[in-house]
Amino acid sequence: MSDLQMRVSDEDRERGARKLQEAFMEGRLTQLELEDRLELALTARTYGDLLGLIADLPADAPAVDEVVELASKNGHIQRSGDWAVPRRLRVASKYGSVELDLSEAVIPHPVVEIDLDLKYGSAKIVLPDGAAADIDRFRADWGSTVTTNVPGRAQPGALYVVVSGETKYGSLTIRYPRKRWFTH
Known part of the structure; x- marks a missing residue:
């Protein structure tokens, strides 16, 4: 019996379904293709059945740490430019500020969780155009209110950032990149 004829587990089926959903989020599959392939992936019996559904998709992106912790007293x-964004980012700052610019970053995940623990500092998060951010899990005790000019609901095919945590005396700002004006 070849490896392609071996039976798959529920975990294998779910992993295949996640790969298909990621391909849809990246724009590699249409909604109809996703629905058709998901139905087949969730009922696949062998590795051959499952691999046939993802064979035309690129190999996984380079691994990015699942959780990264950044801390400063x-x-x-600051993180900006071409940097690898983990699935979950924990940031702790007692007196300093935090600036996370995701607009040019490598982000292989459709959802990124950012947990902020700020005492006296503030945080600014710059999202790529079209991204959305859920800030319902973030609390500002004595500082400024949280300001954002980005949508709060996930948008199909766009990055979705979930921000949690708190600041005692600081603030949180979430925005898109500033537009650059060029003259000729």
Whole structure:
């Protein structure tokens, strides 16, 4: 019996379904293709059945750590440009500020969770155009209110950032990149 004829587990089926959903989020599959392939993936019996559904999709992106922790007592925490964003980012800052610019980052996940633990500092998160952010799990005790000009609901095919945590005396701002004006 070849490996392709071996029976798959529920976990194998779910992994295949996740790969198909990621391909849809990246724009590689249409809604109809996703629905057709998901139905087949969730009822696949062998590895051959499952592999046939994802064979025309690119191999997984390079691995990015699932959880990354950044901490500072009084320094500025900043990430910008071409950096790898983990699935979950925990940021702790006692007196410093935090600036996370995701607009040019490598983000292989459709959902990124950012957990902020700020005492006296503030945080600014810059999202790629079209992304959305859920800030319902973030609390500002004595600081400024949370300001955002991005949608709060997930948008099909776009990054969705879930922000949680708290600040005692700081603030949180979430926005898109500033438009650059060029003159000729």
